[in-house]
Amino acid sequence: MTLKSRIEDRLSDAFSPERLEVVNESHQHAGHGPGFSGEGETHMRVRIVASAFAGMSRVARHRAVNALLADEFEAGLHALAIEAAAPGEPTRW
Template sequence: MSSTVEIENKLKRIFDPERLVLMDESARHAGHIEASGSPALSHLRVRIVSAHFEGLNRLERHRAVNEALSQEITEGLHALAIEAAAPGERTRW
């Protein structure tokens, strides 16, 4: 399973973001999934601002991030919250 640092580096390579924040929320969900064999990183929130998202709707942005992290999802990333924006768009954060 990838670490947040590895995931951050991957997202930087793929999306060249002007802003990127990863929040490991796994501890807040302890016991949510079976403990046996559960990855240390199970719940992740991604906040990303990238020109890559210009002209894409919310679903297309989420699909792009999901595709970029498909290996991590296959390896057990259980929940991925994505907040993606294009430069200049308002964000809640």
């Protein structure tokens, strides 16, 4: 199972999102560090709309997602961009 798939499964199980998109952006970071080619699954973006985020601040939403994915960081995920919204809130995607 890929990291992207594990993230999708965990977010789906925890938040039952109306919309969910997990994007591997690792290739955009090629050359940012010695020997980093941009291959693999080290930099991900999560775009999620879920009623669980209603009434939560942006910081609280990010903390909830990061806490849920803590094991993935320990397994090699380096960076996670989070775009979390509640239903009815505007999104850029």
